[in-house]
Amino acid sequence: MVVLHVHYISSSWKIWRLITAFVYYPISPQTGFHYLINLYFLYSYSTRLETGLFDGRPADYLFMMLFNAIILIIIGFLMTLRLLMDPLVLSVLYVWCQVNKDTIVQFWFGMQFKAMYLPWVLAAFNMIIQGGGIMELIGIFVGHLYFFLMFKYPQDFGGQRFLSTPSILYKLLPNRQGGVSGFGVPPASRRPRNDNGGGGGGWGGWGRGHRLGNE
Numbered sequence: 001m002v003v004l005h006v007h008y009i010s011s012s013w014k015i016w017r018l019i020t021a022f023v024y025y026p027i028s029p030q031t032g033f034h035y036l037i038n039l040y041f042l043y044s045y046s047t048r049l050e051t052g053l054f055d056g057r058p059a060d061y062l063f064m065m066l067f068n069a070i071i072l073i074i075i076g077f078l079m080t081l082r083l084l085m086d087p088l089v090l091s092v093l094y095v096w097c098q099v100n101k102d103t104i105v106q107f108w109f110g111m112q113f114k115a116m117y118l119p120w121v122l123a124a125f126n127m128i129i130q131g132g133g134i135m136e137l138i139g140i141f142v143g144h145l146y147f148f149l150m151f152k153y154p155q156d157f158g159g160q161r162f163l164s165t166p167s168i169l170y171k172l173l174p175n176r177q178g179g180v181s182g183f184g185v186p187p188a189s190r191r192p193r194n195d196n197g198g199g200g201g202g203w204g205g206w207g208r209g210h211r212l213g214n215e
Contacts, residue, residue: 003082004073018073021084035085042089045096053099056176059169064095064146067163071142081138090139091146094119098147119143 002020025035046061054061068091072084101116113121119140127133146163154161 004076004084005082006077021073021076021082022069022088023085025083025085038085038089042085042092045089045092049092049096049099053095058173059175060165062173063163063165063169064150065092067146068092068142071145072138075138075142079138081135086135087139087142090119090122090136091143093122094140094143095147098143 002017002024004017004021025031025038046065049064050058050061054064068088069084072087072091075081075087076084097115097118101114103115104112105115105118106112107118107121107125119136123133123136123140126136149163150161153159
């Protein structure tokens with residue numbers, strides 16, 4: 001088996017479950033399309049972060065993914081969650097939405113709103129349509145935890161910086177020459193001018209986004 005299960009990991013040392021819980025999804029006519037959409041959005045929003053906030057800083061991007069994954073594993077053990085792909089995707093999407101919070105995205109039926117509200121709309125939509133939403137809320141919590149500890153708390157509140165990318169990651173994945181070194185204010189001005197913020201999704205099929213004031 002490949003799902004997250006504390007008994008098999010601790011007693012049988014099946015540590016690969018810590019990884020496969022993020023990529024495995026039970027395939028059926030009802031879930032197959034959702035799984036493909038998950039893969040697409042994980043790739044899509046990861047790419048946007050790599051070319052925006054983490055441009056030239058692969059180690060910082062990898063640290064964000066590792067931090068989110070570790071927190072999700074801990075929550076998975078505490079809440080007996082078996083699959084972690086949905087909250088991982090939402091955690092990545094949440095970080096992008098906070099960095100691009102004023103970007104206008106489109107949801108079903110032409111609904112438009114700022115990207116900062118998109119994760120909450122997705123959670124509410126899933127609660128109404130599928131009776132779920134818990135996994136989305138967990139993903140929002142993890143994404144918010146990373147963004148708050150890395151940016152909001154030290155910069156907006158003048159607090160201590162609790163998160164920093166380990167130096168070993170910089171040795172494995174050094175910053176690109178000419179890139180930004182270390183963490184600072186989310187570089188909104190460095191986002192591509194033609195960045196389309198929305199996308200379509202397994203949670204409701206929201207459409208493309210555009211910057212506020214482009215219309």
